[in-house]
Amino acid sequence: MSGEDVAATTPTHAQVLVLAGGLSHERDVSLRSGRRVAEALRSTGLEVAERDVDAALLTSLRADRPDCVVPMLHGETGEDGAIREVLDLLDVPYVGAPPAACRVAFDKPVAKAVVARAGVLTSESVCLPHETFRELGAAAVMAALVERLGLPLMVKPTRSGSALGCTVVHTAEELPAAMVNAFAYGDVALLERFVTGLEVAVPVVDDGSGPRALPAVAIQPDGGVYDYTARYTAGATEFVTPAPLSEEVGAEVARVALLAHEVLGLRDVSRSDLIVDGDGRVWFLEVNVAPGFTETSTVPLAISAAGLDLGAVCAAMVQAAVTRGGRS
Template sequence: MNILLIAGGWSSEREVSLNGAKGIHKALLRLGHSVTFFDPEHSLDGLLAAAREHDFAFINLHGSPGEDGLVQALLESIGCPFQGSRSTGSFLALNKSVTKQVFLDNGLPTPEWEFLAKRPSKDWRPKFSYPLFIKSNTGGSSLGLSRVASDEHLSESLDHLFATESQLIVEPLIEGVEVTCGVLGQVALPPILIEPAEGSAFFDYDAKYRPGGAREICPAPLPETITAKVKHFALKAHEALGLSGYSRADFIYSPDGSLHLLEVNTLPGMTATSLLPQEAAAVGLSFDALIAKLIQLGLTDNK
């Protein structure tokens, strides 16, 4: 097939997108496809014209545009098939405060939160005790994220984050370890337990992308009952948001045995060593086989 590989864009996660696209490009060539690279940052106005000349679009954008459903909606308008979720599910899942409402409505456990549509007044205080997290309502890769330990750091963190983000959410610190679980088709994959390296307080951007920044254990060494619950919640969240193809749900697993669903990613990282490809490898799918599966699912979902 002639495949249009869409990556780059203009979000804060641009470099993550471009790095992942390199491996996807090579895999597509190994699978026998012809590939045209398309970067919306340089030529968004030409997307429809380019898509019309291709059989399929493979989207590897992070943040907006891409995870917000904009590119998906454009492709849908001309009937160009693509991998992953369609525009409505993508739009819902990118907005953390919205997804949390969907989670609660479907009986999925998620931490409490406060939504900040604008910079609050200087005397504003969150309803949660310190330490807490303030993060972008629509960002990813742990960019636009701040751990706040006291009133003294609150104003500085808000100023810093609102300088680049239009909306934020505030969440209490949930003690525990990070667990992530991918969904491929209608099957939940083996979860991964994430242990940030010494010196990293949490799984931040540096821990995610610096070699040795975190220890990622797959399958996660969790009790069987917890593994089953993680997979159940990941699949239920995928379905509740109306997603298709693939997704990845992120959790905190607390010492008391409770699980807390943080968010769902509709375009998870896709380097060969990213989290979802690791989970696919655990069930016998090579990176190339995973790419082929996503194309197959995309062709089926877009009929």
């Protein structure tokens, strides 16, 4: 959709509020994403305000009700559905998935289980709370984990984003530190059998005409691990769009991303993180209901690779939300 098309379909008087910041560990990323989306929307002629989340937010929304809110909040407080519940209470339209879908998608083990039931490959995993290690003895539990899942392992918090608290474990001796790292960001850790291959991000967007997968982005971090630094430091990761995949595998990663988007009940925009192994099989890692829109984020890269304008895509999602209305 071009900028001219958006101008013809989106009311020029529409007041859009971009919410960014918050108190999660991903505050800085959220602010960067919010600024970029706000600038992109302004480029289409929309009236856009930017706001942090604080105790005055509800009063502000009641006093000056926007036509649409674009939540660009990352981390638990922005992606667990809570802020969207509040917007529903106020009957304010917003871009993105409804609260129930956010709760399911943000919980990595639950999302994996839902997607696996739809026939998608997911790596074998175990999900354990911090209390289990304390009550049963950390050494004994970790030994059982390594015996069951083998090595290497991916250790991550069950409810976090931007790879915070995530560690690839190659030896049993590395596991205790990885568990401490994961528990620093949540009380429950997910341990997965590590799948070796090419990591790809596949965004799904819906401008009101139905969800479609954008070109896959291949992720090749300099250090070999796509951690927080690799994600948000310019030049630390090489992104290739479209990803160097065969036509058949490219179609499969698109199918898996669309399937995850649909079975999880997501809306407007999502990003699935996948692994393509050496045999061309596609493995689902996780999905993001509020993907980043920073200068190094994969969604804007995919939008550009599809020949689309970032502002036009964002404005089309705003229009879809306005048309849908609040509490929908």
